[in-house]
Amino acid sequence: MYSNSRNDRGANSNAASQDEQAVREMYERAPYPGLGSGLKDPGIFIDPLKPELSGRTGIRFLDAGCGTGHFLVGVAKARRDWTCFGVDLSQASLDVAAQLATLHGAAVMLKRGSYLDPLPFEGQFDVIAAIGTIHHASDPVAALKNLRASLRDDGYLIMHVYGLRLDREKFDIKEMLDIFEPDLNKVERRFEIYNALIAHRRKHWLKTLVRRPLIDIVQSGINWVRNLLRRSRGTVWSPGFTARFDKPDAPWIDHFCHPCERAYEVPEVLALVQDAGFAVHRMLGQGQEYPQLVPGGWQPDYSQLPDAAKWRLSELLAFRGASFRLILRKNGAA
Ligand SMILES: C[S@@+](CC[C@H](N)C(=O)[O-])C[C@H]1O[C@@H](n2cnc3c(N)ncnc32)[C@H](O)[C@@H]1O
Structure with a gap:
């Protein structure tokens, strides 16, 4: 794993708050992704959940670390029947998100805050997205645990984190x-x-x-x-x-110039997920199984392996890396 987090190195007792402060300052100066008036296409992250969510009504969606809202507003526009919320450390980013929502006629509720603290919204969520952000948290396990507490038992958390082999x-x-x-x-x-x-x-x-x-x-x-x-x-x-x-x-x-970031390999990302009380519902991006990468001579032993070993093999067999895109469920959820 790569990390330049002060907290991971245990620099001092204030390391976690220094990390968070440095991250906030960076995104106050340079709101991300700052793509202008265009939106991100949310399909890459939310389409894989279509089967699971079909028939569910009144969906409450939270974008944790929503930044300038290019994904959040994209979701709110594509899923007008969802109620969409966004929280971020950076007020400058949220100001951009608010303008973007107005421009696209999309309804979003935005609040400034840290997802390491109690969330500034009442109630639980059906879907939480944490895209490109957990790897910047001063304590990624605590961040995920906190988000877990606001996720319905039958809810899904979509997480994107950096893959070391790509970055x-x-x-x-x-x-x-x-x-x-x-x-x-x-x-x-x-x-x-x-x-x-x-x-x-x-x-x-x-x-x-x-x-x-x-x-x-x-x-x-x-x-x-x-x-x-x-x-x-x-x-x-x-x-x-x-x-x-x-x-x-x-x-x-x-x-x-990022003051707090990490990039993972499969075993580390799985440890993070497990320590936070989640299980992988679907592995997209880095680690995803590609049968064509698996040598024929490895069967049938390969098919007996646990998922974690298959995902690691996929990472080891691939020419180059990718980012992680995981859909998580609460551990033990039916
Ligand atoms: C790389 S940007 C990603 C923005 C957005 N999720 C996207 O993918 O377009 C990371 C965002 O996470 C936010 N962030 C980092 N740590 C946070 C925390 N503890 N609580 C809330 N937001 C946080 C930052 O302020 C920044 O806007």
């Missing part, structure tokens, strides 16, 4: 920036160092290319096309780690 390149770049300028608030200086690296890589791309194994080159090409398609369909919003950035905007700051 390795980002952390490598971030570490290089740290070597030259460790102060995360010196955004312009870090951006200069980043630009120098990217300019160098662009200038010497041919030299770099001939040194790389063919399989790696083919896989990079496939990923490039896949990401282009996903972006054009609106299913991916975050620019690549080596994209051309005109200025250190919110996505760049989120990538390279």
Whole structure:
């Protein structure tokens, strides 16, 4: 696991509140994702739940760490029969979310607060989304436990967290920036160092290319096309780690100046889920089973394995990583 959380390192007794304060300050300065008037397509996260929710009425939906509301308002617009709530640490982000909701004629209730504290809304929720946020919490297990308390027993929690095998390149770049300028608030200086690296890589791309194994080159090409398609369909919003950035905007700051973030591998994400009292209902993204990756000679032993071992094998067999997208249920829920 990668982590730069002060709390994970047990720096001092105030480490958790320092983490939360630093995260809040960052998102007050750089509300995320700040995509303008467009919305995120919520389908990638909520469509997989269609069968489970069919026939359920009066659905109450909470977006925990809703940021600028590009997902939350997308949900409220696509599911007008749901009652939608959003909570976030950053008031600047919530202000953007409120404007976005008005622009799209969508009803959302927004409150500032931490999902590590008692939630600022009464009642329980059928669906809670925690997308791109639990990995920034000062204490991810406590955050999930707190959200669990506000989830109905037959409810679902959708969680997206970083996958280390996808984000390795980002952390490598971030570490290089740290070597030259460790102060995360010196955004312009870090951006200069980043630009120098990217300019160098662009200038010497041919030299770099001939040194790389063919399989790696083919896989990079496939990923490039896949990401282009996903972006054009609106299913991916975050620019690549080596994209051309005109200025250190919110996505760049989120990538390279984050004061508290973690990235997981399958065993760590499963431990997090279990420690918080959840079970995996469905594993999407990183760790998801792909039968074509499993060597024929491994059957029938493979089919006898517990899910956790299959998911880890899927991670180990894949060429490159992805983010985690999990649908969770309360442990022991029927
Ligand atoms: C990367 S942004 C993701 C925004 C949104 N979920 C999305 O996917 O577009 C992370 C958000 O989580 C919020 N956040 C982090 N820790 C939080 C906490 N303890 N309580 C509430 N919000 C939190 C941040 O303020 C930030 O807006």
